[in-house]
Amino acid sequence: MAKIPIQITVNGQVRQFEVDTRLLLVHYLREELGLTGTKIGCDTSQCGACVVHVNGAAVKSCTLLAVQVDGAEITTIEGLASDGGALHPLQEAFWNNHGLQCGYCTSGMIMASVELLQRNPRPTGQEVREGLEGNICRCTGYQNIVKAVLAAAEAMGGQR
Amino acid sequence: MTTRIFGSGIRRREDPRLITGQATYTDDIKLPGTVHAAIKRSIHAHARIKSVDTSAAAAAPGVLAVYTGADTDGVLNPIPCAWVVPDSDVKAVAYPAIAKDVVRYVGDAVAVVVAEDRYQAEDALELIEVDYEPLPVVVNPEEATKDGAPQLHDDAPNNQAFHWVASGGDSDAAFDSPEVVVRDTIIQQKLIPTPMEPRAALATWLPSMGELTLWSTSQNPHICRFVTSLVTGLPEHKIRVIAPEVGGGFGSKIAVYPWEMVTAFCAMKLGRPVKWTETRSENYIATTHGRDHVEHVELAATRDGKITGVRSVVYAGMGAYLSTAAPGIPTILHGLMYCGPYEIPNVKAEVYGVFTNSTPVEAYRGAGRPEATFLLERMIDLLAAELDLDPVEVRRRNLIPKFEDGHDIALGLTYDSGDYQLALDTVLDHVGYQALRREQARLRANNQYMGIGVSTYCEICGIGPSQVAGAVGFGGGLWESAIVRFYATGKANIFVGTSPHGQGEETTFAQILSDELGVDVDDVEVIHGDTDNTPMGWGTYGSRTTVISGAAIALSARKIKDKAKALAAHLLEAAEEDIEYEDGKFFVRGSPDQSKTIQDVALMANVAWNMPEGMEPGLEATTFYDTPNFSFPFGAHVAVVTVDADTGHIELQRYACVDDCGPQINPMIVEGQVHGGVVQGAGQALWEGAVYDENGQLLTGSMMDYALPRAHLVPEIETLSTETPSPHNPLGVKGIGETGTIASTPTIYNAVIDALKPFGVTRLEMPLTPERVWRAIHQQ
Numbered sequence: 048m049a050k051i052p053i054q055i056t057v058n059g060q061v062r063q064f065e066v067d068t069r070l071l072l073v074h075y076l077r078e079e080l081g082l083t084g085t086k087i088g089c090d091t092s093q094c095g096a097c098v099v100h101v102n103g104a105a106v107k108s109c110t111l112l113a114v115q116v117d118g119a120e121i122t123t124i125e126g127l128a129s130d131g132g133a134l135h136p137l138q139e140a141f142w143n144n145h146g147l148q149c150g151y152c153t154s155g156m157i158m159a160s161v162e163l164l165q166r167n168p169r170p171t172g173q174e175v176r177e178g179l180e181g182n183i184c185r186c187t188g189y190q191n192i193v194k195a196v197l198a199a200a201e202a203m204g205g206q207r
Numbered sequence: 208m209t210t211r212i213f214g215s216g217i218r219r220r221e222d223p224r225l226i227t228g229q230a231t232y233t234d235d236i237k238l239p240g241t242v243h244a245a246i247k248r249s250i251h252a253h254a255r256i257k258s259v260d261t262s263a264a265a266a267a268p269g270v271l272a273v274y275t276g277a278d279t280d281g282v283l284n285p286i287p288c289a290w291v292v293p294d295s296d297v298k299a300v301a302y303p304a305i306a307k308d309v310v311r312y313v314g315d316a317v318a319v320v321v322a323e324d325r326y327q328a329e330d331a332l333e334l335i336e337v338d339y340e341p342l343p344v345v346v347n348p349e350e351a352t353k354d355g356a357p358q359l360h361d362d363a364p365n366n367q368a369f370h371w372v373a374s375g376g377d378s379d380a381a382f383d384s385p386e387v388v389v390r391d392t393i394i395q396q397k398l399i400p401t402p403m404e405p406r407a408a409l410a411t412w413l414p415s416m417g418e419l420t421l422w423s424t425s426q427n428p429h430i431c432r433f434v435t436s437l438v439t440g441l442p443e444h445k446i447r448v449i450a451p452e453v454g455g456g457f458g459s460k461i462a463v464y465p466w467e468m469v470t471a472f473c474a475m476k477l478g479r480p481v482k483w484t485e486t487r488s489e490n491y492i493a494t495t496h497g498r499d500h501v502e503h504v505e506l507a508a509t510r511d512g513k514i515t516g517v518r519s520v521v522y523a524g525m526g527a528y529l530s531t532a533a534p535g536i537p538t539i540l541h542g543l544m545y546c547g548p549y550e551i552p553n554v555k556a557e558v559y560g561v562f563t564n565s566t567p568v569e570a571y572r573g574a575g576r577p578e579a580t581f582l583l584e585r586m587i588d589l590l591a592a593e594l595d596l597d598p599v600e601v602r603r604r605n606l607i608p609k610f611e612d613g614h615d616i617a618l619g620l621t622y623d624s625g626d627y628q629l630a631l632d633t634v635l636d637h638v639g640y641q642a643l644r645r646e647q648a649r650l651r652a653n654n655q656y657m658g659i660g661v662s663t664y665c666e667i668c669g670i671g672p673s674q675v676a677g678a679v680g681f682g683g684g685l686w687e688s689a690i691v692r693f694y695a696t697g698k699a700n701i702f703v704g705t706s707p708h709g710q711g712e713e714t715t716f717a718q719i720l721s722d723e724l725g726v727d728v729d730d731v732e733v734i735h736g737d738t739d740n741t742p743m744g745w746g747t748y749g750s751r752t753t754v755i756s757g758a759a760i761a762l763s764a765r766k767i768k769d770k771a772k773a774l775a776a777h778l779l780e781a782a783e784e785d786i787e788y789e790d791g792k793f794f795v796r797g798s799p800d801q802s803k804t805i806q807d808v809a810l811m812a813n814v815a816w817n818m819p820e821g822m823e824p825g826l827e828a829t830t831f832y833d834t835p836n837f838s839f840p841f842g843a844h845v846a847v848v849t850v851d852a853d854t855g856h857i858e859l860q861r862y863a864c865v866d867d868c869g870p871q872i873n874p875m876i877v878e879g880q881v882h883g884g885v886v887q888g889a890g891q892a893l894w895e896g897a898v899y900d901e902n903g904q905l906l907t908g909s910m911m912d913y914a915l916p917r918a919h920l921v922p923e924i925e926t927l928s929t930e931t932p933s934p935h936n937p938l939g940v941k942g943i944g945e946t947g948t949i950a951s952t953p954t955i956y957n958a959v960i961d962a963l964k965p966f967g968v969t970r971l972e973m974p975l976t977p978e979r980v981w982r983a984i985h986q987q
Binding site: 082084085147154 | 218219221222223224225226227228229230231232234235237324326401402403404405452453454455457486487488708709710711875876878879882883884885886887909910911915916917918919921923924947
């Protein structure tokens, strides 16, 4: 299997690797870098458990090859809190509002929500629901996830 | 005055690791030298295996070994069924870890490849040549029982896995000449549980010690260890099963599956850690499904709406083999709940368990009670329509009046406590039921179709007394144990045998201890999931964890309190009977200044420098708790839907529910359980269904095809509660994990049928897709 050198900045750290051309980004993150906070839930880009940020955009990392992101800046759930360990307002809001139960969809849900609030800093509940249409949660019925995203929007001072 | 911790919706203590990506699920564990297993699965629903050629796969890059049924036969014992319901002729057919001669569903294993990485293992699977001789297929449980149907197992004629009958009163007499009778055939479609984490296993083998360690996505690691011992032949004490972080289960992680056993087998053969993680498409064909009933139901009543009898003949699909707990679900957890919250004198449930060429069926959130509740709530709405009565009025005329300490029903169970009328009144007041009916009439006049569905339910959970478990053929006990241990620094651990996987008991259990002994919740850590460092327990399912483990923790805490009181008396040089306890402090009555905190006592007990004569050191207690009864939570739900007659599209406009699980330890977590449960039940009503073609191919084999509830499809759930303590539990609590799912499917279904009333539509099959709704409207 052909190996190709790639350089990616992951959570602020420059990483260089030779990877199989067919290696999925999510496997690169989980297996090569040990960043197992990003999850695999469906293999068909339906569930969003694998969402990471590639150059600031929320992307399902199970549908990208690692070689496709050569040169990109990637943020995973592990890189969301500040360097000092302070939680991102969305992490804090998910915790405060019981926005998670089993936790498996949570990384992807939070990463998708971060991007959602970047695009729409003061969404309505319905806009949050539509914005998270590509992320499946089987535990919460979404209610407290929506509540958490709205609370984070408030905390981040988003203007409608 | 501080707020009582019992009853506080404090945020969860397990969340920090989950929101930062630091939690460790099975597939996240990477041991040095780990190799990867992938399973070759049958592409046929029924076929004879003529040959399996593994030579090309074995020679592929990175491949360490390929094993088939010929390798595991005689080494791994068949996977046992652990719930052999008595007096029902259960056919415990052989369920081999890897099929050797015949495959019986798409997904049955025919070989396993182990390779250095998972890509290589998957590649090698493609190189395995299996020569099949296809056999005839049957997937519908009722069809499978008919003469001439394809036969799955030689020792199960007519594919009958079991035949079970339960009755109370004189059910046949009730149907001799009833004033009114309503009938229906209800299809409880097959569902795919879909926890977000697929299943996985990781096994290591230490040959020098003869020790197997198995990480498994299990809801019940102690049962998994027990069954692993039976299948592998290894002694139970040489097996360690660890359920690390588990990403949801909903019943599909109760069973002990062939694939974990195969993973262990590979690790023992190769002397390397072996990991197996299923893909989602593999999860959909090879991890257990739920429901799958064909039910012929009759309900008899008087002209004024009093129910006089219910009876059914149910064909319950079991899939190709009997999974761990499968026979108990359509029988004990379903047939015995045909009275629901109603006074029904004559009841009969006749259930045929049936083998079909499909994925084995197991518990799925609610497991039997959603089917029973749907059956009753559906039939009551049919009765209301027949009598031209309001569906609420029919329920009112049949609800069991309030009781606080036991109520016997016709099927032999004793409900613990209930106030069904109050739950119903509460939810109807909340939604403004009469106003909704007026709004419905107004809209109908404008050719707009709004429907209102109401359900009252009572369910059986908190399972259950071990003596009953034995009497109903469950292959184990159902007690739980809890160790509470205080350290010299005043911090404490709680060790439990249950294994929560999203339900938040690391928080609620700490709240119980905090409430009992005044220790701060942050000074308590709950340990679960590892058979080597937790006491025996039977697992997390059937809404039993808080009820039974919680009771064990409270009783351990009370034992510690007794010892602490005696030790405090000694340290305060007072008589024990003069010591009082409040908020974590033991003090001499009348002299609150003379006190010892629980932390003071913990320190002294641990160093043991100054102990009363005869008192053992340490501050620790163990309780083995066997509940005297199940718990029977209940409630009343209301759904409001609109149907677009032009497209058949259903909009779930409003959902309100009153659920009563007794006193709530953490109301925030209780609400979360209800939200998720309601939406899962909505999934069955509106979107979900495992669809097979006539060849037994699963057509809904991925999340592209199996329609799960998504955020934009559901409204905000309006949760309310009443509080009726159980007299049969030290904390008074009842289970809450499944109530939402149990009640919401019929509530939403009834709302849709109600919306379609102007079109004369009286029945539809679930899921209620726009196509089905549109056709029903336009065929009238």
